[in-house]
Amino acid sequence: MTNKITTLLFDLDGTLINTNELIISSFLHTLNHYYPGKYTREDVYPFMGPTLEETFSSLDQDRVQEMCQHYRTFNQEKHDELVTEFPKVYETIKVLKEQGFKLAIVSTKIRKTVIQGLKLTKLEPFFDVIISLDEVRHPKPNPEPLFKALKLLHSTPEEAIMIGDNYHDIEGGKNAGTLTAGVAWSLKGKEFLSTFHPDYMLEEITDIFKIVGVERT
Known part of the structure; x- marks a missing residue:
């Protein structure tokens, strides 16, 4: 029972x-900064759900915190506009x-x-x-x-x-x-x-x- x-x-x-549009935009903003032209919207879907640290450590172990900060700055600036x-x-x-x-x-x-x-x-x-x-x-x-x-x-x-x-x-x-x-x-x-x-x-x-x-x- x-x-x-x-x-x-x-x-x-x-x-x-x-927050889907906010998250996608934040990932694209960050990834296009570090890897210009490499990622599309569909490419970032698998990144949604895990922590940022987990996601970015799979891309570049040496710049995890830098990338997280880049993401979070954009994310907070655009939050109320996109959510x-x-x-x-x-x-x-x-x-x-x-x-x-x-x-x-x-x-x-x-x-x-x-x-x-x-x-x-x-x-x-x-x-x-x-x-x-x-x-x-x-x-x-x-x-x-x-x-x-x-x-x-x-x-x-x-x-x-x-x-x-x-x-x-x-x-x-x-x-x-x-x-x-x-x-x-x-x-x-x-x-x-x-x-x-x-x-x-x-x-x-x-x-x-x-x-x-x-x-x-």
């Missing part, structure tokens, strides 16, 4: 807020909060940028717990950030679900022992995400209501 879900752990980018909301996210998260669910953000971004995105989309008041890259030694898919969020929320993995748009989210949830849900609006595609066998696939954010037992009015 499945325990009642009391706790929802959300990825941020590509799940609650549409948009996904449909029905604000209303859905608001209902979940009002219904007493415990909510957390578990992201591979630095804390400053996570908060910037939450404030822009007015989601910040709904999340008492934010686990960013700054709080962990081992990001998703390692279970460390999920365990930290659950501890702060006084929850167990058995009563939690991890929701995200990338395989790091699904594998992170599985590694931590939570339920998992992929989102069909993932830039990498529903079919790609399905290969990692999440417990649920959300066609739209409001599908979460049925999973956690919230009656829609």
